[in-house]
Amino acid sequence: MKLPKYPLASSDKMMTFEFVSEGKKGLIHKLVKYQPTNLKGLYNLAFGDKDLKTGEIDDEVISNNGDSEKVLATVVATVYAFTDKYPDAWVYATGSTKARTRLYRMGISRFLEEVTQDFEVLGERNDDWETFKSDIEYEGFLVRRKS
Amino acid sequence: MKIANELKKRKTPIVKIDKSLDKFDDKVLFPEKLEKANAMLKKVGLPKQWTAKNV
Numbered sequence: 001m002k003l004p005k006y007p008l009a010s011s012d013k014m015m016t017f018e019f020v021s022e023g024k025k026g027l028i029h030k031l032v033k034y035q036p037t038n039l040k041g042l043y044n045l046a047f048g049d050k051d052l053k054t055g056e057i058d059d060e061v062i063s064n065n066g067d068s069e070k071v072l073a074t075v076v077a078t079v080y081a082f083t084d085k086y087p088d089a090w091v092y093a094t095g096s097t098k099a100r101t102r103l104y105r106m107g108i109s110r111f112l113e114e115v116t117q118d119f120e121v122l123g124e125r126n127d128d129w130e131t132f133k134s135d136i137e138y139e140g141f142l143v144r145r146k147s
Numbered sequence: 148m149k150i151a152n153e154l155k156k157r158k159t160p161i162v163k164i165d166k167s168l169d170k171f172d173d174k175v176l177f178p179e180k181l182e183k184a185n186a187m188l189k190k191v192g193l194p195k196q197w198t199a200k201n202v
Contacts, residue, residue, distance in 0.1 A: 008160050011168035018168055033176050037184050039193065044184040046177035057176045077160040084159050090197075092184050118158065122194050124187065129194035140187060142194060 003073035010078075014085045017078045018050070023065030030071065031057055032078045034091065043082075045093040047075055072107040080118070083145040094124075094140035104141060109134035119143045 006019040017032040029050040034043040048057045065071075083089055095101030105123075108115060112134055115121060122129045123138035132141065175181055 005160060008162045009165035009168060010162045011172050012164055012166060013169070013172055014162070016168045016171040017162070018165065031171065031176065033171065035175060035177065035181050035184075037181065037188055039188055042188065042193075044177075044181050046180045048177065074160075077158075080159045081162050092187075094180075094183065094187075096180065120197070122196065124191060127191050129191065129196060131196070140184075144197065 004070050005074040005077045006070060008074065008077060008081065010081065014082055017081070019074050021065050021067055021071055023067040025065045028065055030074075032075055034082050034089075037092065041088060042090045042092060043086075045075075045079070045091050048096075068103070069107075072103075076107070076111075076115070079143065083119075087145050087147070090142060090144045092140060092142050101139065102137070105134075105138055108132060108141065115143075118146055120146060 006021065008017050008019050010017045015034050019030050019032075021028040021030055029052060030047060031050045032045065032047040034045060036042075037044050050057055079091060082091065093104060095104055108121060112121075112132070120143065121132040122142045123132045123136060124140040124142065125136065125138050129142065130136075132138070
């Protein structure tokens with residue numbers, strides 16, 4: 001995506017990414033984590049705020065740092081980096097709340113044309129998977145890199 | 148300038164490796180999310196659209 005993004009740092013295996021959100025509330029450290037699920041090759045994308053004092057991660061906090069678009073674009077950038085390293089990986093994402101899942105959907109919808117140039121995107125609805133459509137509410141999303 | 152513009156257009160970002168993040172790789176940082184994802188996979192299963200193509 002041609003949107004502004006934050007610089008990224010990652011672990012050696014590119015399973016954990018970190019970036020710093022800069023907004024009206026100051027600097028907020030964010031972690032993006034690709035966690036292996038019970039199914040081989042399928043990873044759960046999770047992200048949240050890192051408390052620098054305790055080292056704890058909070059995935060429910062609403063930072064309201066006024067940069068949600070840049071944050072979302074940076075998270076998408078981690079999907080590119082992760083699937084560059086692991087091209088056969090499938091990535092599942094859902095929000096910690098319905099509102100956040102809706103935010104993800106809006107983010108995917110907004111850049112659907114661009115995203116689908118590089119990824120196949122499915123939406124989870126009624127206990128099934130369907131090709132992602134912008135105007136439908138989903139419970140989660142599954143993406144994989146186009147080969 | 149040209150390089151700066153090129154960097155802006157890149158889809159795959161330049162990522163700096165920070166070994167201090169390695170410690171998070173094997174940690175389950177978001178256990179509820181992982182549990183939720185595993186429960187969903189058990190219930191919904193893998194997408195037929197993709198698994199059929201892979202057979």
